Amino acid sequence: MNKQTPSEHDELQSLYQQAKQRHKMPTALKRQLLAQCAASDKQPAAWRSWWQLSQLVMGCAAMLLLLSWMQWSPTADLYQIELAASADYQQVQYHRLAGPRAVLGSQTVREERLQQVWQRQQEQLQRASAIHTRTAQLQQQEANWQLTICDELQLNLSKELVAQLQLGQSIQSDRSTQWVELELAASGQVLAIRATEQVLLCPQIKAGRLPIIRALAIAG
Amino acid sequence: MLSIPLSWAGTLCPDQLMQHYQKTGASKWLDGLIQHCGDDLYHFLLRQSDPALAQDICQQTWLKVMEKRHSFRADSRFKTWLFCMARNALLDELKRQQRWLSSTCPEQLVQPESEVSQSWPAARQQRFEQALQRLPFLQREALMLQLEGFSVRQIASITNELDETVKSRLRYARRFLQARLGEHDE
Numbered sequence: 552m553n554k555q556t557p558s559e560h561d562e563l564q565s566l567y568q569q570a571k572q573r574h575k576m577p578t579a580l581k582r583q584l585l586a587q588c589a590a591s592d593k594q595p596a597a598w599r600s601w602w603q604l605s606q607l608v609m610g611c612a613a614m615l616l617l618l619s620w621m622q623w624s625p626t627a628d629l630y631q632i633e634l635a636a637s638a639d640y641q642q643v644q645y646h647r648l649a650g651p652r653a654v655l656g657s658q659t660v661r662e663e664r665l666q667q668v669w670q671r672q673q674e675q676l677q678r679a680s681a682i683h684t685r686t687a688q689l690q691q692q693e694a695n696w697q698l699t700i701c702d703e704l705q706l707n708l709s710k711e712l713v714a715q716l717q718l719g720q721s722i723q724s725d726r727s728t729q730w731v732e733l734e735l736a737a738s739g740q741v742l743a744i745r746a747t748e749q750v751l752l753c754p755q756i757k758a759g760r761l762p763i764i765r766a767l768a769i770a771g
Numbered sequence: 772m773l774s775i776p777l778s779w780a781g782t783l784c785p786d787q788l789m790q791h792y793q794k795t796g797a798s799k800w801l802d803g804l805i806q807h808c809g810d811d812l813y814h815f816l817l818r819q820s821d822p823a824l825a826q827d828i829c830q831q832t833w834l835k836v837m838e839k840r841h842s843f844r845a846d847s848r849f850k851t852w853l854f855c856m857a858r859n860a861l862l863d864e865l866k867r868q869q870r871w872l873s874s875t876c877p878e879q880l881v882q883p884e885s886e887v888s889q890s891w892p893a894a895r896q897q898r899f900e901q902a903l904q905r906l907p908f909l910q911r912e913a914l915m916l917q918l919e920g921f922s923v924r925q926i927a928s929i930t931n932e933l934d935e936t937v938k939s940r941l942r943y944a945r946r947f948l949q950a951r952l953g954e955h956d957e
Contacts, residue, residue, distance in 0.1 A: 559949065563899075563918065563945070563948065564918055566895070566896055566899040566900075567899075567903075567915070567918040568918075569896055570814070570896065570899065570900050570903070571810060571811070571814045574813070574814050574817050574818075575810045575813070575814070576809045576810045576812075576813035576814075576829065577813075577826060580813075580826050580829060580830060581805060581809060583830070584805055584809075584830065584833050585798070585802055585805065587833075587834065587837070588798040588801045588802060588805070588833075588837065589798045
């Protein structure tokens with residue numbers, strides 16, 4: 552670049568700074584800008600308050616939506632099926648009623664809500680075309696029910712689920728019933744239990760043995 | 772958020788002021804920026820145009836700072852951003868007024884005072900200002916930006932030119948000024 556001694560550069564810099572001192576920004580312009588600046592300072596305050604208000608409203612709306620969702624969602628996990636391993640059965644299932652999550656209100660409100668959700672879920676399941684029936688042996692009719700289909704499946708129904716099915720008149724059997732017809736949804740939920748005269752013929756039964764009645768301790 | 776006392780604004784550099792202004796939008800920070808860079812920008816614009824246009828572009832530029840404060844990148848230098856916006860606005864206006872070509876030629880826009888009964892330093896100051904005004908627009912621009920403290924790279928960024936082009940303009944500008952100032956010393 553241009554070879555310039557420091558003194559020459561300093562002199563140019565000095566002359567330039569002096570020239571600048573003689574031609575400062577007009578005071579009126581500065582004042583006008585500061586006035587606009589102050590006006591713009593007020594706008595953000597209004598904007599900020601509007602923003603905060605809108606945030607509050609949106610927050611409340613989101614909270615209401617969330618509560619509504621918690622209250623009114625179909626609660627896919629209302630009817631829960633847990634699988635367990637067993638040496639005696641190909642599959643062991645524990646069916647229980649989880650209850651709608653975080654339903655607020657009194658016991659009565661919660662029960663009403665539970666009924667609504669249950670009803671809706673049952674209707675949805677029954678509308679599905681893939682309902683099938685199986686004959687099973689009812690092995691225990693204490694608070695918890697246990698049903699077996701040969702060595703293929705063991706179903707354990709919680710007392711709450713049994714109570715719920717009974718409430719919806721989906722169980723038509725009594726303590727003396729040994730054989731039942733299970734109405735099952737495609738996804739495995741028990742929709743109804745009816746007493747049947749039909750006896751399940753398992754391979755062992757075909758071979759002349761009665762099904763083994765298993766004394767199981769079922770978690771209450 | 773912590774609020775910084777107004778008196779502190781004077782101790783902050785333009786980049787720090789801009790960061791605060793960007794975050795808060797409070798006028799005190801813009802006030803500080805105008806106090807720091809207002810005269811520099813106005814003088815630059817004045818030398819490149821005329822008082823009316825310089826005031827107009829100056830106002831436009833500061834309004835843009837208010838409007839576009841969120842688009843300012845924190846890693847860039849505020850003064851570079853400011854001068855870049857001002858320079859672009861000035862060129863647009865000169866082109867719109869069809870003054871761009873004429874402005875590239877020396878023009879006596881800032882009236883020098885009479886040399887009669889001036890002291891030697893005052894006369895030298897006047898010769899400097901006259902010589903500055905006689906420089907071609909782009910050379911004067913490069914030189915003034917350098918005297919404002921911008922590096923060659925920053926000048927290239929403001930003027931959207933290559934570093935070498937800026938260096939060349941600076942070389943010619945300085946030679947011209949030294950020649951003009953030297954003539955009268957002999």
